[in-house]
Amino acid sequence: MKLITHNMLTSKGIKNVKEGFPLKIQADEVKNVDIDFDREFISRMIPKLDWNALTFAAQCVGHQEDLPDTLPEGYENDDDLLKKLHHILLEVEVINGCLECPETQRKFPISNGIPNMLLNEDEV
Amino acid sequence: MAHKNQANKYYGVDEARKYTQNTRVIEVQEKCTERALELLALPDDTCALLLDIGCGSGLSGETITEQGHMWVGMDISPAMLGTALEREVDGDIMLADIGQGVPFRAGMFDGAISISAVQWLCYADTSNHKPAKRLYKLFMTLFASLSRGSRAVFQFYPENDSQVELIVSQAMRAGFTGGLVVDYPNSSKAKKIYLVLMTGGGGPLPSGLQGDGGNNNQALYQRRERMKQIRSGRQPKRAWIMQKKERRRKQGKEVRLDSKYSGRKRSDKF
Numbered sequence: 040m041k042l043i044t045h046n047m048l049t050s051k052g053i054k055n056v057k058e059g060f061p062l063k064i065q066a067d068e069v070k071n072v073d074i075d076f077d078r079e080f081i082s083r084m085i086p087k088l089d090w091n092a093l094t095f096a097a098q099c100v101g102h103q104e105d106l107p108d109t110l111p112e113g114y115e116n117d118d119d120l121l122k123k124l125h126h127i128l129l130e131v132e133v134i135n136g137c138l139e140c141p142e143t144q145r146k147f148p149i150s151n152g153i154p155n156m157l158l159n160e161d162e163v
Numbered sequence: 164m165a166h167k168n169q170a171n172k173y174y175g176v177d178e179a180r181k182y183t184q185n186t187r188v189i190e191v192q193e194k195c196t197e198r199a200l201e202l203l204a205l206p207d208d209t210c211a212l213l214l215d216i217g218c219g220s221g222l223s224g225e226t227i228t229e230q231g232h233m234w235v236g237m238d239i240s241p242a243m244l245g246t247a248l249e250r251e252v253d254g255d256i257m258l259a260d261i262g263q264g265v266p267f268r269a270g271m272f273d274g275a276i277s278i279s280a281v282q283w284l285c286y287a288d289t290s291n292h293k294p295a296k297r298l299y300k301l302f303m304t305l306f307a308s309l310s311r312g313s314r315a316v317f318q319f320y321p322e323n324d325s326q327v328e329l330i331v332s333q334a335m336r337a338g339f340t341g342g343l344v345v346d347y348p349n350s351s352k353a354k355k356i357y358l359v360l361m362t363g364g365g366g367p368l369p370s371g372l373q374g375d376g377g378n379n380n381q382a383l384y385q386r387r388e389r390m391k392q393i394r395s396g397r398q399p400k401r402a403w404i405m406q407k408k409e410r411r412r413k414q415g416k417e418v419r420l421d422s423k424y425s426g427r428k429r430s431d432k433f
Contacts, residue, residue: 040255047235048267052264079209080212151245152248155258157260
């Protein structure tokens with residue numbers, strides 16, 4: 040699971056959950072991959088990102104030193120920042136571990152890089 | 164029929180592999196995905212973030228990647244997702260039941276496609292399942308997770324008219340506009356149905372393709388003229404694709420052979 044997906048993923052499918060975001064990450068195994076840098080894509084993604092959730096996730100996977108606490112002004116021209124974002128969003132993958140709903144503490148296991156978001160009948 | 168998780172049961176490990184290696188299946192999925200992407204009317208030369216609903220073994224996802232977009236996929240079958248892993252697809256995939264909704268933050272995706280998947284929701288898996296309710300949950304949450312002005316395209320195989328009615332009505336209930344586009348309506352072999360859903364604004368529904376679905380130069384489909392100019396800093400599509408393939412070869416990954424068709428505009432196919 041990439042961190043770009045984590046920045047979008049919620050546990051809202053569980054009944055009575057209000058936001059279900061961000062999910063806590065317990066990363067038992069993390070892998071780095073190589074993805075082509077697309078400057079425009081990263082620039083367009085930035086306004087959509089939840090920055091706090093991103094820094095939180097980066098911390099969970101041990102990459103907290105890469106990102107500033109808040110999004111700086113003029114980020115579109117900061118190539119260094121864009122490349123760091125590209126790396127953290129697309130090139131860091133959680134292979135094994137689990138995600139946890141912040142409201143119900145319900146755990147979603149991740150194995151082989153695939154989070155299991157299936158809900159039980161009584162949860163929907 | 165009251166089987167548990169019909170799609171899941173159908174696609175066990177061997178079935179998943181056999182399905183994915185069948186050349187006719189590959190060809191049909193590729194064509195359907197390309198057509199669905201066309202119907203999404205994404206801006207030219209931009210990498211979009213797309214959701215692949217019922218992504219299975221990643222056949223459709225590979226076509227999305229080839230067209231230069233990022234994607235996130237959901238499927239209910241562990242076996243199909245396992246096959247996607249074996250094929251090292253570029254998209255980020257997750258195990259999920261689309262009838263339980265699409266669990267993402269609001270406005271995240273630039274578009275969504277679904278190839279040959281949504282008809283599975285028409286079957287009740289257990290006595291608790293109400294197909295209409297699950298379809299509505301899917302469409303309602305999908306609507307929220309799409310950015311304003313973007314589209315979702317569902318290619319599907321309905322068993323009968325009441326399934327079409329069920330699917331379309333729940334989509335409209337969820338707030339989408341749009342409707343059905345039928346390609347090659349008179350060919351039993353080539354006929355394909357696409358539900359094109361828009362999130363406000365939208366514009367007119369594209370026409371379905373006419374003819375027999377063969378190599379058809381008389382296709383009535385009208386396509387926006389592709390910009391020939393290259394936007395600053397952006398390479399022409401073919402050069403970008405060749406570079407990416409070279410990179411993947413260096414990484415020891417499986418790459419399709421280069422040919423005169425690599426990076427070719429595909430509009431004429433339809």
